Amino acid sequence: MRELQERTGGITEFVPLSFIPFKHIARAAAPGSRRSRGRRTSSTPPPSGWALGKSVPNLQASWVKMGLDAATESLRWGVNDLGGTLMEENISRMAGSHHGVRLEPEQLIEAARRAGRTPAQRTTLYDIVETY
Numbered sequence: 001m002r003e004l005q006e007r008t009g010g011i012t013e014f015v016p017l018s019f020i021p022f023k024h025i026a027r028a029a030a031p032g033s034r035r036s037r038g039r040r041t042s043s044t045p046p047p048s049g050w051a052l053g054k055s056v057p058n059l060q061a062s063w064v065k066m067g068l069d070a071a072t073e074s075l076r077w078g079v080n081d082l083g084g085t086l087m088e089e090n091i092s093r094m095a096g097s098h099h100g101v102r103l104e105p106e107q108l109i110e111a112a113r114r115a116g117r118t119p120a121q122r123t124t125l126y127d128i129v130e131t132y
Contacts, residue, residue, distance in 0.1 A: 001014075002052050005052070005056055011055075012126055013057075013058035013081065014048060014049075014056045015060040016062075017065055018062065049077075049079070058080055059080060060080075061074040061079045061082055062092075063082055063083060063103065064089050064092045064099055064100065067100075068103065071083075071111070072114055072115050073115070075112065075117050076116070080117075081122075082111060082112065084108070085104060085105055085108065086102055086103070087102055088102065089101050105121075109132050119131065119132040120132065
């Protein structure tokens with residue numbers, strides 16, 4: 001992916017999605033196998049960013065899969081996007097995610113501030129619309 005990006009420059013963001021093993025696949029796991037929890041899934045974005053280097057300018061943490069606390073912490077590790085508000089997200093919940101279905105803009109703004117970042121609303125092409 002990094003090679004493709006260096007050649008084309010066409011990728012605006014990368015969203016490393018945490019694996020949610022709680023339903024279906026987890027049932028087939030060997031007895032005694034460990035299931036992923038928040039601490040383990042929250043480690044996904046930083047290695048992705050290291051592998052991509054500066055070739056992909058935006059790295060997003062999925063608060064739906066990681067939870068808002070882990071996604072907020074990942075802002076301290078180099079992630080620059082928390083994603084956005086959702087209304088009735090079902091895919092992750094159906095897979096067994098224990099995290100939110102919806103966040104209000106104020107919750108994302110506060111999360112960014114807790115991580116020491118300046119919150120901003122952006123377009124899908126990462127043009128800043130407004131800072132908070």
